[in-house]
Each structure stands twice: as structure tokens, then as C-alpha cells.
Amino acid sequence: MTWTEAVVVSHSPATPDIAVIDLAPATGDEFPAYTAGAHIDVLITPNLVRQYSLCGPPEQGRYRLAVLNEPASRGGSRAMHALKVGDHLRISAPRNHFPLVTARRHLLFAGGIGITPLLAMARQLEREGGDYALHYCARSRARAAFVKELAGNPRVALHFDDGDPRQQLDLARDLGDPQPDTAVYVCGPDGFMDHVLGKAEALGWPPQSLHKERFGTAPEPTASGDSFTVRLASTGAEYLVPDDRSVLDVLLENGVDAPYSCRQGICGTCVVRVLAGHPDHRDEVLTNEEHAEGLFTTCSSRSLSPTLKLDVIPRRDRP
Numbered sequence: 001m002t003w004t005e006a007v008v009v010s011h012s013p014a015t016p017d018i019a020v021i022d023l024a025p026a027t028g029d030e031f032p033a034y035t036a037g038a039h040i041d042v043l044i045t046p047n048l049v050r051q052y053s054l055c056g057p058p059e060q061g062r063y064r065l066a067v068l069n070e071p072a073s074r075g076g077s078r079a080m081h082a083l084k085v086g087d088h089l090r091i092s093a094p095r096n097h098f099p100l101v102t103a104r105r106h107l108l109f110a111g112g113i114g115i116t117p118l119l120a121m122a123r124q125l126e127r128e129g130g131d132y133a134l135h136y137c138a139r140s141r142a143r144a145a146f147v148k149e150l151a152g153n154p155r156v157a158l159h160f161d162d163g164d165p166r167q168q169l170d171l172a173r174d175l176g177d178p179q180p181d182t183a184v185y186v187c188g189p190d191g192f193m194d195h196v197l198g199k200a201e202a203l204g205w206p207p208q209s210l211h212k213e214r215f216g217t218a219p220e221p222t223a224s225g226d227s228f229t230v231r232l233a234s235t236g237a238e239y240l241v242p243d244d245r246s247v248l249d250v251l252l253e254n255g256v257d258a259p260y261s262c263r264q265g266i267c268g269t270c271v272v273r274v275l276a277g278h279p280d281h282r283d284e285v286l287t288n289e290e291h292a293e294g295l296f297t298t299c300s301s302r303s304l305s306p307t308l309k310l311d312v313i314p315r316r317d318r319p
């Protein structure tokens, strides 16, 4: 991972528990451009990396993040909230696993802080004259970021848990039956994602129409009896992956130069290729098609077969 030095140029509360943070290059160089749906990695501590969606458009040359202060977090969101204007931090170049796809119409469903990538998408579609609708669900108006700029936009529907029942999300109405050439995007906490995706499936939406980004937590270690062996195609070396360790843990412990970032199955940095065996995919970043091509996240996924043969591209050899 190549890190870039950034400086905090603005840090303000959007709600009591969401901070909007603008970053600029610390060196005078320009940040790389990004597309709607992209995120950056932020190096919180040498061992803690967190992903945040870019929710611009920021002023020229800036990245804008919105960070929820989560009491259950492992320190990432607290550290981000404690930043002050002028503080420096290290960030990655933007990556986009959740891009807008080519479609006649786009339906965006945001739950809570999941608004961040969808806000960037709505802005891009607005700029380009795209046909879209954004449904933004939050516990209350006071807990929802960016409401001022979204309210009044006829393409945006705000749904608050504590509001009039008539304004609450009704997927039979707000998503409806599958429509041709229509892409559905969903981002938010697990419960929200499961609700929207489950209902979409029940309504008959085909999986290829559904695009998701989950703000996940690290997968739990697997049940006991779930150990397996990984064999590296490059060296033939074999390593046992016990039930309480990830493939990535085992590779790193054995000195393999395996790439990684989030360790949560959501960023895609650790992806390798399965050459033999039956993987048990537990990531939130790869599509079904990518799984079918043999792509596999070492930080979160496991094996259904006793052995998995993997093609790991060392960090130093990655493009």
C-alpha cells in the first residue's frame, strides 16, 4: 500500500455523532481524481486501517469524508472525530468497488452513514442528467447528515424512523417490481442491507441488478472443526489455517508478502486467485461473477474443501 500524506482542512459536526472531514494534500501535489462510490483507506495507527467513502464533490483538490462515531468501534471512528484542522494523516489512493453502472435508471437506498457513497452517486447523476431516485433512511432528522442539501430535491425521499409512518421506507412502493435496465444500489448497516436486499430478492429483482456496499465488521472466527490447508502455487508451501485464524493471518505469520488493508472483507486489497479447492466466500466486496472467476479474499473467506490452492501476488509485484 502506498500512503499519501494529507492534512485536515475542515472538520465539523454534521450531526451530534457524524463529523464531516475535508482533507487536502499535505505536500502541495494534487490528490488523484475519483469516481462516485470510491473510498480511501485511512491509516489510523500502524495496525489500524479504516475505509471511508468519498462523498464529494469537494472543492478542487480535496477529499470529503463523513465519519460516524461508533461506540462499538475499535478506535477508528473515535480517532477520526478527535482530529483537528491542521492534523496530518496518511491515506491511500481512491479505489472503487461500488461504481455507478450503465443503466437507464438508478435507485439508491442509503441507511444512516451509508449515505456517503450514494450522495456522491446522486451528485454525479444530477450533474450528468441521469435518471435516479435516492431513498435516505435514518433514525431521525437530527441524526441524519446532509439533510439540508437533500431536502427539497424532488428525486430524494427522506425516511425517518421517528417520523409519520407514511414517510417511512416502503419497499413495495419505493422499489417495486423489477424494472428493465434499472440498477439498485444499497449501502448502510447490516440490518438495513439485509432488509433491502431481502425484499428486493422477494420482489424478484435479479442479483445482477443489485449493487451493494456494506459497512461491515470483521467476520467472526469460524466454528470449530473448520481448519483447512492452503497451498501456494508459487512455492508449493502448505500452511494449516486453524479455525480461529484467517488465511491472511497464517500467510503473514509465515512470512508471505501478502497484501491487505481492511482485514474485514470490504476493501478488496487482499484478493488472490483460487486455483483448486472449494472456497467459502465471506467477503462483502467481490461480486458473484468475481467469485465464479476464482477471486478470493484471504482476510475473511475460508474453505469448504480440505485444501485450497492459491495464487498470491506479493505486494511488491502488484501493479
Ligand code: FES
Pocket: 259, 260, 261, 262, 263, 264, 265, 266, 267, 268, 269, 270, 271, 283, 285, 297, 298, 299, 300
Ligand atoms: S484486506 Fe480488505 S478485503 Fe481483505
